[in-house]
Amino acid sequence: MPNLSKNRQDPALTSLGQAIRRVRLDKGISQERLALLAELDRSYVGRVERGDNNVALLTLIKLAGALGMHASDLLSEANL
């Protein structure tokens, strides 16, 4: 099913997704492993990395924690 969300690939969401992917790859963590660590679905993590999801704060905190960062640092990495 196509993603018809009005927020799809908003520049801020794309920037966050790229930052998550960059940090994840720097740490040598697979998308599957990140999903496991953050207790999220892998397909959901994929959507976030593509900028297709207007991620909620508690999810952002889980993703940042799984990457060993504070959520504020993850947003800073994304220039947000």
Place this chain on the structure above:
Amino acid sequence: MPNLSKNRQDPALTSLGQAIRRVRLDKGISQERLALLAELDRSYVGRVERGDNNVALLTLIKLAGALGMHASDLLSEANL
């Protein structure tokens, strides 16, 4: 209608809400004015300040912008 959200008053949401309120009062901005600047409903801003809403990233960015901050700085102010 009571808020039955499972995320209601999660410590992280409470911390964000307190930080928004603190910065807002420091700047002498009313809740109504903040809502107007962020193009959000005033009652929604009230819920966020009470920690009753798992705010999405694009909304967080709007709120931070209305307070003259980056979203990363707002999360940092909330120790998140």
